Amino acid sequence: MSGSWLSTASVFKITAALLYRNIGWKLLALLLGTLVWIAVYREPEMAAVVAAPVQFKNSPTDLDIGSEIVESVDLEARGPAGLLRNLSERRVAVVVDFSDVKNPGERTFTITTGTSVFPVAWNSSGSSRHNFVFVSSAGRSGA
16 A cells, blocks of 8 residues: 555645634634633632521421521632622522431531532532430420
């Protein structure tokens, strides 16, 4: 076999033609992409503290919470300034799942990034622990 059906010179010509076709639009797209990247990259990372309401799910029907109920917790969110700027207007919540509670007694729940609901991907730092005392509903109704 003496060679391929395309010579090196013809491959170079085809590549050059594709590279330089619409060169103005390609350079403009590259410039705009670079400007957007610089604008996002240069945005400083900030931290904001948000008071997030605590929501409870899977509460046992035969048990009541006998301790003080935590209504809100402070979350520290970190991220680009543009995302954190309107943080107070967005819906942020903490969900505590009581599905493992079967009997009366004291339980400790840890609030972490996994239990926090953010509308956008933010990094939440730290965790907090909250104790809840569960009592039988029948025992409280007689008091």
